[in-house]
Amino acid sequence: MIWVAVVGGIAVLGFVAVAVYAVMLRHKMDDVMAEVAVVRKRVEEIGVLIGQLDLPSRSLK
Incomplete structure (x- = not known):
């Protein structure tokens, strides 16, 4: 069951990274x-x- 917490934590960190990147791009x-x-x-x-x-x-000559 620990893998659920690990995967969930990674997903949250990924979302935070995407949000920070979006603010930086703005x-x-x-x-x-x-x-x-x-x-x-x-x-x-x-x-x-x-x-x-x-x-x-x-004048052209």
């Missing part, structure tokens, strides 16, 4: 999404700066 996902937001903002800023450029026209 935090990592939040960090990645924050970085994506920063990159999007930078891309918008670069687009505005590129839009302000006044390039001379090239």
